[in-house]
Amino acid sequence: MExxxxxxxxxxxxxxxxxxxxxxxxxxxxxxxxxxxVGMGGAVIFVVTLATAITWLVQKRLLEPMGLEYLQTIAFIxxxxxxxxxxxxxxxxxxxxxxxxxxxFLPLITTNCAVLGIAIICQRKEYGLLKSVxxxxxxxxxxxxxxxxxxxxxxxxxxxxxxRALRGMPIGLILAGLMSLAFFAFSGMIA
Amino acid sequence: xxxxxxxxxxxxxxxxxxxxxxxxxxxxxxxxKTADNGLGMGLAVIFVLTLSNLAVSALRRLIPAKxxxxxFIVIAATLVVGVELLMQAFAYPLxxxxxxxxxxxxxxxxxxxxxxxxxxxNPVHLSVADGLGMGLGFTLSLTLLGALREVLGYGTVFGLCxxxxxxxxxxxxxxxxxxxxxxxxxxxxxxxxxxWQRKRQGLAAVEGPGHDCKSCGLCAxxxx
Numbered sequence: 001m002e003x004x005x006x007x008x009x010x011x012x013x014x015x016x017x018x019x020x021x022x023x024x025x026x027x028x029x030x031x032x033x034x035x036x037x038v039g040m041g042g043a044v045i046f047v048v049t050l051a052t053a054i055t056w057l058v059q060k061r062l063l064e065p066m067g068l069e070y071l072q073t074i075a076f077i078x079x080x081x082x083x084x085x086x087x088x089x090x091x092x093x094x095x096x097x098x099x100x101x102x103x104x105f106l107p108l109i110t111t112n113c114a115v116l117g118i119a120i121i122c123q124r125k126e127y128g129l130l131k132s133v134x135x136x137x138x139x140x141x142x143x144x145x146x147x148x149x150x151x152x153x154x155x156x157x158x159x160x161x162x163x164r165a166l167r168g169m170p171i172g173l174i175l176a177g178l179m180s181l182a183f184f185a186f187s188g189m190i191a
Numbered sequence: 192x193x194x195x196x197x198x199x200x201x202x203x204x205x206x207x208x209x210x211x212x213x214x215x216x217x218x219x220x221x222x223x224k225t226a227d228n229g230l231g232m233g234l235a236v237i238f239v240l241t242l243s244n245l246a247v248s249a250l251r252r253l254i255p256a257k258x259x260x261x262x263f264i265v266i267a268a269t270l271v272v273g274v275e276l277l278m279q280a281f282a283y284p285l286x287x288x289x290x291x292x293x294x295x296x297x298x299x300x301x302x303x304x305x306x307x308x309x310x311x312x313n314p315v316h317l318s319v320a321d322g323l324g325m326g327l328g329f330t331l332s333l334t335l336l337g338a339l340r341e342v343l344g345y346g347t348v349f350g351l352c353x354x355x356x357x358x359x360x361x362x363x364x365x366x367x368x369x370x371x372x373x374x375x376x377x378x379x380x381x382x383x384x385x386x387w388q389r390k391r392q393g394l395a396a397v398e399g400p401g402h403d404c405k406s407c408g409l410c411a412x413x414x415x
């Protein structure tokens with residue numbers, strides 16, 4: 001039950017994009033077509049879950065015993081950058097179909113602030129390993145949900161007549177605001 | 192001297208981030224609940240951006256092209272650890288208010304974007320001017336946006352009360368939806384201003400700038 005609430009809270013109540021302001025670059029930049037959005041979302045779920053598990057181990061087994069907590073930021077970003085490279089090479093060799101589906105998105109994920117953000121949130125909230133992994137996967141699923149919804153709305157928006165000053169980014173941000181307002185209704189659902 | 196001045200001032204209006212050069216949106220949305228949060232975040236970004244441009248530019252002939260992004264990330268991360276330690280020592284309340292967005296300066300596209308697009312191709316003095324100018328522009332934008340949201344959401348600026356006790360705060364502005372809508376409207380206002388200026392000069396209207404992530408590569412997938 002605890003984990004069920006954690007998952008619902010991470011996807012809907014504290015949606016990583018719409019309530020925590022993380023991962024806005026791909027959210028606004030990679031949301032032109034639903035197909036791209038699904039691929040990007042899948043790659044993010046994959047990397048975020050792995051990265052959170054590994055950074056958790058790095059923090060608890062390496063940094064804390066050696067008293068190097070202040071190196072958290074630099075250690076985490078290096079782990080994430082190396083992991084993304086490694087996952088790309090591994091998938092290319094072992095699972096070519098998955099690589100074809102997610103491959104082009106993988107190198108772009110290092111600078112997605114949701115990955116580093118989720119890893120750091122897990123440390124600050126002092127979650128255990130299993131809880132961190134569940135939280136990370138659920139948060140990334142929330143990212144995918146927001147991204148796919150945004151892409152679906154944008155596909156319809158292409159045929160709409162938008163005032164010139166609002167075209168492109170401004171209307172994207174206002175749309176995100178309205179979506180965020182809709183997700184805001186979930187707040188208070190879980191204490 | 193003229194060239195340095197030009198690089199310094201372009202970040203203040205012609206390419207002011209994040210309004211004209213749409214980069215680094217996450218901190219822009221997240222920390223602008225109040226003006227002083229925006230200002231604090233901006234100052235941290237000035238520090239990191241100026242020094243990372245300095246380091247990248249000084250090392251630009253030594254960094255191999257293939258691993259340049261990894262090198263830029265290491266430089267930025269080192270500086271961010273420095274900022275974190277400085278803020279913990281001298282501005283702890285601000286450090287706590289900004290929360291995870293202090294370590295997340297590492298992945299702010301503005302740092303990598305300027306390293307890739309400017310500092311890795313230009314001499315040291317121009318790169319420092321570019322970093323300082325862009326950092327100042329970013330600070331200006333964040334403070335402005337923070338002040339706007341603080342006035343409407345709390346009725347204060349930098350903690351100073353502006354209106355009498357009868358003021359009903361427009362709390363939408365300080366929540367997440369307000370952040371998105373407010374930034375969207377400010378960007379729309381910038382686009383309208385640009386087109387008004389172009390019309391007066393007799394030029395055709397243009398669309399506003401898109402999400403400028405050429406340098407971080409995130410949007411490359413969309414273009415394929």
